[in-house]
Amino acid sequence: MCLAVPGRVLSVHDEAGTVMADVDFGGARKKVCLAYIPDIEVGEYVIVHVGFAIQRLDEASALETLATFERLGILEEEFGDGFELAARQAGVQP
Amino acid sequence: MKYLDEFSDPDLAAKLFDQIHATVTRPWALMEVCGGQTHSIIRHGIDQLLPEGLEMIHGPGCPVCVTPLETIDRALAIARRPEVIFCSFGDMLRVPGSSDDLFTVKSEGGDVRVVYSPLDALQIAVDNLDAEVVFFGIGFETTAPANAMTVLEARRRAIPNFSLLVSHVRVPPAIAAIMESPSCRVQGFLAAGHVCSVMGTGEYPALAARYGVPIVVTGFEPLDILEGIRRTVLQLESGRAEVENAYQRAVPDAGNPTAIAVLRQVFEVTDRAWRGIGMIPESGWRLASAYADLDAELRFAVTGIRTAESPLCRSGEVLQGLIKPHECPAFGKECTPRHPLGATMVSSEGACAAYHAYRRLELVEVS
Amino acid sequence: MSEELDFEGWSCPLPLRNTPTVVMGHGGGGAMSAELVESLFLPAYGGAARAELGDSAVLPRPAGRLAFSTDSYVVKPMFFPGGCIGDLAVNGTVNDLAMSGAQPLYLSTAFVIAEGTAMADLARVATAMGKAAEQAGVQLVTGDTKVVDHGSGDGIYVNTAGIGVVPDGLHIGPDRAWPGDVVIVSGDLGVHGVAVMSRREGLEFDTTIESDTAPLHGLVADVLATGAEVHVLRDPTRGGLAATLNEVAAASQVGIVVRERDLPIPADVRDACGLLGLDPLQVANEGKVVAVVPQDDADGVLDAMRRHPAGRGAQAIGTCVAEHQCTVVLRTGLGATRVLDLPIGEQLPRIC
Numbered sequence: 001m002c003l004a005v006p007g008r009v010l011s012v013h014d015e016a017g018t019v020m021a022d023v024d025f026g027g028a029r030k031k032v033c034l035a036y037i038p039d040i041e042v043g044e045y046v047i048v049h050v051g052f053a054i055q056r057l058d059e060a061s062a063l064e065t066l067a068t069f070e071r072l073g074i075l076e077e078e079f080g081d082g083f084e085l086a087a088r089q090a091g092v093q094p
Numbered sequence: 095m096k097y098l099d100e101f102s103d104p105d106l107a108a109k110l111f112d113q114i115h116a117t118v119t120r121p122w123a124l125m126e127v128c129g130g131q132t133h134s135i136i137r138h139g140i141d142q143l144l145p146e147g148l149e150m151i152h153g154p155g156c157p158v159c160v161t162p163l164e165t166i167d168r169a170l171a172i173a174r175r176p177e178v179i180f181c182s183f184g185d186m187l188r189v190p191g192s193s194d195d196l197f198t199v200k201s202e203g204g205d206v207r208v209v210y211s212p213l214d215a216l217q218i219a220v221d222n223l224d225a226e227v228v229f230f231g232i233g234f235e236t237t238a239p240a241n242a243m244t245v246l247e248a249r250r251r252a253i254p255n256f257s258l259l260v261s262h263v264r265v266p267p268a269i270a271a272i273m274e275s276p277s278c279r280v281q282g283f284l285a286a287g288h289v290c291s292v293m294g295t296g297e298y299p300a301l302a303a304r305y306g307v308p309i310v311v312t313g314f315e316p317l318d319i320l321e322g323i324r325r326t327v328l329q330l331e332s333g334r335a336e337v338e339n340a341y342q343r344a345v346p347d348a349g350n351p352t353a354i355a356v357l358r359q360v361f362e363v364t365d366r367a368w369r370g371i372g373m374i375p376e377s378g379w380r381l382a383s384a385y386a387d388l389d390a391e392l393r394f395a396v397t398g399i400r401t402a403e404s405p406l407c408r409s410g411e412v413l414q415g416l417i418k419p420h421e422c423p424a425f426g427k428e429c430t431p432r433h434p435l436g437a438t439m440v441s442s443e444g445a446c447a448a449y450h451a452y453r454r455l456e457l458v459e460v461s
Numbered sequence: 462m463s464e465e466l467d468f469e470g471w472s473c474p475l476p477l478r479n480t481p482t483v484v485m486g487h488g489g490g491g492a493m494s495a496e497l498v499e500s501l502f503l504p505a506y507g508g509a510a511r512a513e514l515g516d517s518a519v520l521p522r523p524a525g526r527l528a529f530s531t532d533s534y535v536v537k538p539m540f541f542p543g544g545c546i547g548d549l550a551v552n553g554t555v556n557d558l559a560m561s562g563a564q565p566l567y568l569s570t571a572f573v574i575a576e577g578t579a580m581a582d583l584a585r586v587a588t589a590m591g592k593a594a595e596q597a598g599v600q601l602v603t604g605d606t607k608v609v610d611h612g613s614g615d616g617i618y619v620n621t622a623g624i625g626v627v628p629d630g631l632h633i634g635p636d637r638a639w640p641g642d643v644v645i646v647s648g649d650l651g652v653h654g655v656a657v658m659s660r661r662e663g664l665e666f667d668t669t670i671e672s673d674t675a676p677l678h679g680l681v682a683d684v685l686a687t688g689a690e691v692h693v694l695r696d697p698t699r700g701g702l703a704a705t706l707n708e709v710a711a712a713s714q715v716g717i718v719v720r721e722r723d724l725p726i727p728a729d730v731r732d733a734c735g736l737l738g739l740d741p742l743q744v745a746n747e748g749k750v751v752a753v754v755p756q757d758d759a760d761g762v763l764d765a766m767r768r769h770p771a772g773r774g775a776q777a778i779g780t781c782v783a784e785h786q787c788t789v790v791l792r793t794g795l796g797a798t799r800v801l802d803l804p805i806g807e808q809l810p811r812i813c
Contacts, residue, residue: 002130002236002288002314003738003812006097006344018247026095026732028659029667033213035243036353045097047291047344050183050812051211052240054353055291055344062097062343069106069317072113095732104722104794129813139797158813181663184738184809197806208809209663210737218663237812316795431805442738443813452799455785 004049006057009042023048101315110320111143117327121147123279124326125272125415127265128286129156129443130314136448138316148327151279151415154268155286157233158185158441159413160368163401165261166191170199171396172228172259179205179222181215182230188440192402212244219256228390231260236288238262238379239353242360245385257390260381263366265289266297267377273305277416282326284312287341294349298337306335313341360385369437370410409436412445419449426450483578488608497606505587509594511602518602520567523626528563530554531622539582539616542656543671546619547589549747552674554623555597559678560694562633562685563625565597570604571620576611586617597676637692638713640783643759647680647750647766648774650702651730654744664737664810670729675748680771687765689758695751700804701743705751706789707803717789719779719801738811743804753781
């Protein structure tokens, strides 16, 4: 379930007492209800499902995840033990 | 789309595949809970490229597939009423009831409309005060907040001609039910990423501990799925059974507290019969009694529903991962997307539909 | 033609010179119908219309084989970014003729209009048809108008039928593909369907995407002029590329392999589809051609397409094979394979 896509908040406005946003999805723009992410700012990204922003998208985390993928294999050569590395990444004592 | 397309990068996918191949030393069976994850896996062919012996068992996380047959029949009865405008997500339109489906009702003159958001249905009610507008509120925890807010909006704006037919389902009880099944082969779970965007990760450590299975919160794009698989397999190979979050950009541990509070206000937990699987205690949400006036089930007292599931349909076993779609004798014969016997052949993320649409070739070659 | 009032009897109002909406009398064949033709259709069609108004159009017989096609257009909403039902009605039939390699010549236009439709909307549609016909170089030579009860129809439905001439020696058809042939698409996919969807009630979203509706016989003529042995020409309208490729595979009894990485799907179409949960390969195109040609002719055909305004984005996207007859297989971006199935019915937006 749960087709939800990330979009960038272009503007925030009130509509009949509800907080709504104009959100840009790579060119397609749609109105999204911000009731669940009330403190979002213009320019930030939200995850949108059926016309509602259900979560903020953490851009720094997204970039970090991609960087981790880039470094895969390389890190293993440096550290030698994939299991240890994975455990460390998971925050668990190996 | 930014923060989406990058997670389909084929070169990074190749790296993740390599890592998975290098890690696996024995067979494992993982379950991806969410139907959207199933769809992504089959569509991109991820399972084809995994190591031999690493099996993806497709879970019941397809709300279209598990909506009880009685609820579908109730929806059809309500939709047939001449004064009703019945609004639904597109996914539900071809789900077979005991004798027909919403599409048929529409073709016979029923006013059935596809909407993108439940707020669109509310607007239809505002624009059509002489009609009774009913919204089909199905979905997992991801969709429940949208439906809940719509309930609150309808109440706040005192819209008299709007009601919802609610049938929500919850993931954690489903995981427990799957693990309790004696024929269960699942050794690790990819938890549903967007469900956790709402609910957080807090419901999973108890499950991981009770059943000794790793549970990794996983997204939906190819790299997300591969990373979820990679981390689960690493845990299995090193004998760990913990909750990890591989979808951090969209899932804070606490989820969305605002949404969770609204869900607690608008819904109450209920036992729910999952279509094909059976009763799973406390696995559903229904409208809280304070909102009974917006409950379509009460507003339209539908009686005389006699459900009749196709005797050939084995959706339930598919949904629990006990059989693969092509192991059902009716697959591709009596049951096809054009003439589906059960919901798993209809939903875009139902395993049977996915196998029939995307995998017919290999299945033909194998048999 | 009778000068009496309409034949519909007591239910129709007196005919007025300037009715803001279409009424039953406009379809009755009497004075009101004639007025509609004289004051609305003929001026709207402009240079594309033949001046005579007989019951049938008598035309010079062209040399060569005749191609004949008909299609009805029921698109909702009628007006969408980049065009309207009128553009589709002319270009659609022009293109069906072009897919046999024909030079389109004459079109008929028949309307079924719901009573109460705004006259201004009808005028806009007719004007668009006139312009499209002029651009395509075809004449609108005969037509008909019927009006139905408010409840029986919804706005304007249009049927166009068209005649064209096919040069000798051409044998193009969906059953002519052979293993080894290259599959070429003339440009960006999914554009029209997304443009229409963006205006559909309940799903509206803002976008700069505009329908790609366009006449394609000029592009086809350029392709044929290369001397290539063109086996198949199809325009991937309803059901999108997926439907068209499956039709060809079935008719020719071949398998087709498509490479996902080579598919020209523009980012904005992909994103809009992602928003609604649609598959771009099932979305309609109204200004694109799928051509299946022998491998040796592929480069020449691509060149010719790219030199034409309607074919700038032409791409080779796959090949016909002897294996998995009648099945279309997609090689995914990750390197796996899956079947690209024939779409069932209308694609609906999804939440799952």
